[in-house]
Amino acid sequence: MLTGLYIFVDDEFNDAIYRDPHPEDLEEGLWEAICETTLEVIEGDADLDGHKPFGELLIGWKHISRFGLTFVAAVTDDVRPQSLGRYLRDLSRRYLDEVDDAREPEREGVADVVVDVIPAWEDEDE
Numbered sequence: 001m002l003t004g005l006y007i008f009v010d011d012e013f014n015d016a017i018y019r020d021p022h023p024e025d026l027e028e029g030l031w032e033a034i035c036e037t038t039l040e041v042i043e044g045d046a047d048l049d050g051h052k053p054f055g056e057l058l059i060g061w062k063h064i065s066r067f068g069l070t071f072v073a074a075v076t077d078d079v080r081p082q083s084l085g086r087y088l089r090d091l092s093r094r095y096l097d098e099v100d101d102a103r104e105p106e107r108e109g110v111a112d113v114v115v116d117v118i119p120a121w122e123d124e125d126e
Contacts, residue, residue, distance in 0.1 A: 001075060001076045001078075001079070001121075002073060002074075002075055002119060003026075003027075003057060003074045003075060003076060004020065004021060004026055004030065004034070004072075004073065004074040005018065005019075005020050005071075005072070005073045005074075005114065006018060006019045006020075006034060006071075006072045006073075007019075007069065007070070007071050007072075007095070007110065008038055008069070008070045008072070009067075009068055009069060009103050009104075010042065010068045011035075011038065011039060011042060013035050013038070017069075017105060017107065017110055018107075018110045018111065018114060020114075026074075027055070027057070029054075030054060030057065030059075030074060033054050033059060034059060034072050034074065037052065037059055037061060037072065038061065038063075038070045038072060041061060041063045041070055042063070042068075042070070046061075048062070048063045048064075048065065049061065049062050049063070049085060049088070049089075051081045051084055051085065053077070054074065056076065056077050057074050057075065057076060057077060058074070058075050058076070058077055058079060058081065058084060059072065059073070059074050060072070060073050060074075060075065060081070060084035060085060060087075060088055061073075061088065062085075062088040062089060062091075062092050064092060064096070064102075067096075067102040067103055068103065069092070069095075069102060069103070071088050071091055071092050071095070073087065073088060075121075079119075079121045080121065082120075083119070083120040083121040084120075084121075086120040087117065087119045087120050087121070090117050090120070091113075091114065091117045094113055094116060094117050095110070095113050095114075098112075098113045099113065
């Protein structure tokens with residue numbers, strides 16, 4: 001199950017393109033782990049796509065360096081890493097297909113893009 005989803009431009013954590021839920025509503029330490037992971041990716045200290053455990057959660061990311069975008073999701077540990085990776089890949093493709101300006105999209109429209117992407121693990125449950 002998805003517990004958090006964020007789309008960042010560069011390291012603008014306080015002005016994320018998309019964030020759900022608000023960082024204050026996350027499990028203690030999760031927001032810091034998400035930001036730290038994003039910085040590692042931006043600085044080249046982590047792969048452009050990947051995942052890592054965080055307690056009973058899994059943090060996954062997909063970075064598109066051409067636009068400086070990082071898509072980050074936190075899911076429960078019953079979600080397979082491959083499913084998380086597929087979800088982030090599908091989300092990033094849909095995002096780039098739908099928005100006019102990847103770095104400065106109309107923020108109200110981003111939620112419509114996000115809701116249209118069905119997480120891979122939901123398809124697996126059927």
